[in-house]
Amino acid sequence: MDKLTKLSLGDWKEKLKKLESEELPKARQRLNDAAPTGDWEENAEYEDAQNQVELLESRIAEIRQMIKKMEKGEKGNSNKR
Numbered sequence: 001m002d003k004l005t006k007l008s009l010g011d012w013k014e015k016l017k018k019l020e021s022e023e024l025p026k027a028r029q030r031l032n033d034a035a036p037t038g039d040w041e042e043n044a045e046y047e048d049a050q051n052q053v054e055l056l057e058s059r060i061a062e063i064r065q066m067i068k069k070m071e072k073g074e075k076g077n078s079n080k081r
Helices: 009-034 044-079
Strands: none
Touching (some): 009 044
């Protein structure tokens, strides 16, 4: 089992909070800063920043889904007792 599959629900919520409150805003700021620096079609910095934002948004969505499944699992387990 790898490190990520061992994380608890609380760990995933903390990771989500950090992505949403720190990493995504930094990536969006980087995207905004890179936008006016030239032709977008030839702006590698802009493309890289845009890819980073998209990657973070995708990761956030995945973690939200994982948290939702884990919460359902916890509720299901508590009902069986």
